[in-house]
Amino acid sequence: MPIAIIVGATSGIGEALAGLLSHAGYSLGLTGRRQERLLEMQSRLPNKTLIQKMDVRDHDQAIAQLQQLIQNLGGLDLLILSAGISHRMASWEQEQEILRTNVIGFAALARAGYAYFLQAGAGQLVGISSISALRGRGENVAYAASKAFTSNYLQGLRQKAVRRGVNLIVTEILAGWVDTPLIRGSQGKRFWVAPVELAARQIMQSIRKKKSRAYITRRWWLIAWFLRLIPDWWHRRI
Numbered sequence: 684m685p686i687a688i689i690v691g692a693t694s695g696i697g698e699a700l701a702g703l704l705s706h707a708g709y710s711l712g713l714t715g716r717r718q719e720r721l722l723e724m725q726s727r728l729p730n731k732t733l734i735q736k737m738d739v740r741d742h743d744q745a746i747a748q749l750q751q752l753i754q755n756l757g758g759l760d761l762l763i764l765s766a767g768i769s770h771r772m773a774s775w776e777q778e779q780e781i782l783r784t785n786v787i788g789f790a791a792l793a794r795a796g797y798a799y800f801l802q803a804g805a806g807q808l809v810g811i812s813s814i815s816a817l818r819g820r821g822e823n824v825a826y827a828a829s830k831a832f833t834s835n836y837l838q839g840l841r842q843k844a845v846r847r848g849v850n851l852i853v854t855e856i857l858a859g860w861v862d863t864p865l866i867r868g869s870q871g872k873r874f875w876v877a878p879v880e881l882a883a884r885q886i887m888q889s890i891r892k893k894k895s896r897a898y899i900t901r902r903w904w905l906i907a908w909f910l911r912l913i914p915d916w917w918h919r920r921i
Contacts, residue, residue, distance in 0.1 A: 684730070686756050688712035688749070690739065690792055691766025693720035695863030696811060699883035700763060705730045707887075709761070712752040739766050739788030740780070746795045753799060761890065762796040763809040764789055769826040778825035785829035790836055797840050800851045807852040809890060810837045814859050814903055817910045841895065852893045856886055859903035875902065 687704050691697040693715030705711055705728040714737035715721055721734035735752050739745045753759045768784045770777040793810060800806030815823065816830035834855055841853035859875055861882040877900045889897035898904040 684708060684710050685760045686710045686712070686758050687761035687763065688714070688752060688756070688759060689763045689765055690714050690737065690745075690749070691764070691811075692724065693717045695765070695879060696858070696861060696883055696886065697763070697765035698724070699879045700765070700886060701728065701732075703883055703887050704761075705732065710756060712756050712759075714748070714752070715766075739792060740783040742788055742791035745788065746791055749792055749795055750799075758803070759796075759799060759806060761807045761809065762792075762800075763811070764792055764796075765811045767811065767829075769823060771822055773823070773825055781825040781829055785826070786832050789829075789833055793836060793840060797844070797851070801844075801847065801849055805850040807854065807890065807893065808837070808840065809854040809856060809886075810834075811856045811858060812837070814857055814898070814906055814910070816857065817907055852895075854889060854894055855896045856889065856899055857896065857903065857907065858882065858899045859906065861899070875900070 685708065687709045689697050689701055689711065692701050692713035701711060701713055701724060708730065710731040711728065712733045712735065713721055713724060714735045716736065716738050718736045721736065725732045725734050733752060733755055735748050737745050737748050766784060766788060768781055770781065773781065793808065796808050800808065810833050812833040813830040815827040816834040820827040837853050837855045844851035844853065861877050862879050882899050885899050885901065898907060
């Protein structure tokens with residue numbers, strides 16, 4: 684039975700992926716900040732599910748908790764890093780929380796996952812990034828910058844794994860707008876907002892196909908293409 688851990692499993696994409704993976708036959712380790720949600724998920728998922736309350740902002744403790752969860756599960760085949768926060772027009776205090784969670788917390792656990800897979804000789808690391816990673820966003824400066832970090836960090840780990848000759852698949856998920864609490868709380872105008880179940884199914888397909896990069900939903904590659912091509916003077920005005 685394959686083993687997966689989802690960091691940030693108590694809402695949105697992480698929660699939807701937990702259901703899909705469990706029904707697909709995975710043993711799961713689930714983490715999040717809300718213990719009551721973890722317990723509820725553990726009670727309804729069909730396959731073996733271990734839970735661990737985790738705050739990725741406390742990165743040293745989070746690393747130790749991840750390592751313990753791997754030991755308790757008896758190994759790890761798939762690590763999904765889905766924890767992340769956002770605030771539209773964030774204050775400096777809010778930006779600091781975004782950076783602690785989306786940058787330091789992410790990097791700590793991605794590095795720990797890479798170290799485990801390096802020793803094991805194989806595995807798959809999946810990070811939930813965003814279309815926002817492609818260009819800066821005036822309404823959400825820190826969030827867009829944090830997702831650019833996520834994408835570049837994953838690409839760097841992929842290159843390291845290739846150079847080391849390790850059979851490690853690193854999958855970068857560039858998500859557009861998905862109907863999650865994070866998007867619903869942003870208060871901006873949105874288009875192409877996908878149901879979280881659809882986004883999770885497409886992510887699962889990308890995991891199974893061992894893709895290096897996937898746009899979720901798929902049509903967001905058009906926006907990615909547009910954002911990469913337009914000049915700075917145009918981008919500043921949109």
